[in-house]
Amino acid sequence: MPASKTLILVGTLLTFLASASAAEKSPSFSKADLAAAGQLRERALADATAYELISSLTTEVGPRSAGSSGDKAAVAWGLREMQRLGFANVRSMDVTVPHWVRGEAEFSVLAPWPQSMPTLALGGSVGTPAEGIEAEAVMVKDLDALKALPADAVRDRIVFFNNRMERTRDGSGYGRAVPVRTAGPSAAAALGAIGVVIRSISTSDERFPHTGAIRYAADVPRIPAVAISNPDADALARQFENGKSVRVRIRSSSRDLAPAPSANVIGEIPGTDLAGEIVILGAHLDSWDPGVGAIDDGAGVAIMMATAKLISGLDQKPRRTIRVVLFANEEFGTSGSRAYVEALQGDAARHVLGFEADFGAGPVWRLSSRVNSAQLPAVDQIFRALAPLKLARGGNEVSGGADLDGLAKLGMPLMSPDLDGTKYFDVHHTANDTLAKVDPVALRQAVAAFAATVWLGAQYPGEWERVQTVKPPRR
Numbered sequence: 001m002p003a004s005k006t007l008i009l010v011g012t013l014l015t016f017l018a019s020a021s022a023a024e025k026s027p028s029f030s031k032a033d034l035a036a037a038g039q040l041r042e043r044a045l046a047d048a049t050a051y052e053l054i055s056s057l058t059t060e061v062g063p064r065s066a067g068s069s070g071d072k073a074a075v076a077w078g079l080r081e082m083q084r085l086g087f088a089n090v091r092s093m094d095v096t097v098p099h100w101v102r103g104e105a106e107f108s109v110l111a112p113w114p115q116s117m118p119t120l121a122l123g124g125s126v127g128t129p130a131e132g133i134e135a136e137a138v139m140v141k142d143l144d145a146l147k148a149l150p151a152d153a154v155r156d157r158i159v160f161f162n163n164r165m166e167r168t169r170d171g172s173g174y175g176r177a178v179p180v181r182t183a184g185p186s187a188a189a190a191l192g193a194i195g196v197v198i199r200s201i202s203t204s205d206e207r208f209p210h211t212g213a214i215r216y217a218a219d220v221p222r223i224p225a226v227a228i229s230n231p232d233a234d235a236l237a238r239q240f241e242n243g244k245s246v247r248v249r250i251r252s253s254s255r256d257l258a259p260a261p262s263a264n265v266i267g268e269i270p271g272t273d274l275a276g277e278i279v280i281l282g283a284h285l286d287s288w289d290p291g292v293g294a295i296d297d298g299a300g301v302a303i304m305m306a307t308a309k310l311i312s313g314l315d316q317k318p319r320r321t322i323r324v325v326l327f328a329n330e331e332f333g334t335s336g337s338r339a340y341v342e343a344l345q346g347d348a349a350r351h352v353l354g355f356e357a358d359f360g361a362g363p364v365w366r367l368s369s370r371v372n373s374a375q376l377p378a379v380d381q382i383f384r385a386l387a388p389l390k391l392a393r394g395g396n397e398v399s400g401g402a403d404l405d406g407l408a409k410l411g412m413p414l415m416s417p418d419l420d421g422t423k424y425f426d427v428h429h430t431a432n433d434t435l436a437k438v439d440p441v442a443l444r445q446a447v448a449a450f451a452a453t454v455w456l457g458a459q460y461p462g463e464w465e466r467v468q469t470v471k472p473p474r475r
């Protein structure tokens with residue numbers, strides 16, 4: 001036999017062995033499991049559970065920021081609703097949370113043309129003296145522009161960050177804009193500023209300011225920080241035209257109280273032959289206080305609970321255990337998810353696959369993942385099972401959300417039916433986050449995508465291998 005022919009034969013044999021081993025690593029879903037996924041998808045499109053849950057949570061509990069009476073009521077609500085839906089092992093896990101109270105805030109332009117504007121203190125902001133603070137304002141676009149100012153340009157002044165967030169479907173506009181809110185107050189304080197006002201990290205043109213957490217640096221004074229809406233930021237920027245000196249006043253009675261008890265709420269659909277492996281569905285129970293947290297994150301809570309409920313209604317039981325975790329205090333320091341990971345004590349590897357819903361009430365537009373490359377064929381099969389929902393195929397680089405970040409860093413694979421965030425930041429963290437902003441049709445479609453994906457994740461006939469490196473979350 002000529003050498004070339006031998007090489008071709010050997011090559012063919014190697015190709016055959018390689019594809020045989022890939023198939024062995026990523027076996028196919030059974031016909032019964034795929035049929036059940038189709039059934040879940042169809043049932044979800046006609047199911048009102050998720051909408052009813054958001055309606056109940058926003059009506060009976062309403063605002064539920066960490067440590068508040070609403071936070072406690074939300075924990076009781078979660079336990080009661082999980083029991084009502086028939087989940088197993090329903091329980092709470094105690095979590096201590098920071099307790100910041102907003103109080104009242106005012107923002108006024110004093111000169112050149114006096115007027116006051118609706119405002120919200122940023123989450124965690126210190127308050128002002130009762131009479132407020134008054135100073136000349138310095139307008140900058142963002143953190144880079146602040147750093148580029150001459151020395152002493154902001155000393156004893158109030159800094160106005162005037163960067164407009166870009167509208168995107170995947171939330172990347174938020175990721176680019178939000179450092180002004182989290183890091184802006186300390187960056188300004190480090191240069192001697194006495195207060196900060198920001199253009200809301202929001203895409204809305206309504207007059208609703210947008211709150212959200214500050215992360216104060218340890219080594220500089222904590223200064224008060226508030227947000228104004230996009231139209232008011234436009235108006236404030238116009239006051240600077242022609243080089244006029246702009247004076248503003250901030251008044252805020254926000255303050256910290258002692259840390260308070262809260263809890264993660266946990267319930268399960270028990271698995272069968274692989275019951276020791278957990279597919280975790282995460283959302284957060286707390287919300288910011290100006291609205292009632294319908295889209296952030298009542299929707300995520302509802303999508304996950306409805307998904308588990310629909311799966312529990314199948315004739316077939318899941319192989320792996322499906323665990324819904326409603327995390328305490330995502331908004332102001334991810335206390336619940338950190339407590340959850342700490343309590344695992346080396347048991348993290350039992351969490352074989354994670355899903356998080358914290359990006360509004362749908363629809364789902366894309367299926368992304370972060371799995372070991374050997375499991376990518378399984379993701380492809382799941383994607384094909386979702387074909388009637390007409391999703392796009394996303395990449396394998398998803399970071400998940402803030403609540404599953406700790407588990408993802410420990411190597412847990414993630415699947416992500418990506419929620420469409422195009423309009424999310426019109427409402428998120430504002431007084432306008434109400435049930436009226438939830439589209440029931442889009443919500444049912446989102447539950448359909450999650451239910452079918454979670455089910456197949458729980459039925460996967462292969463092993464969900466650990467993933468080595470995970471990007472940090474985008475929000």
Ligand SMILES: [Zn+2]
Pocket residue numbers: 284296297330358359
């Ligand atoms: Zn959220």
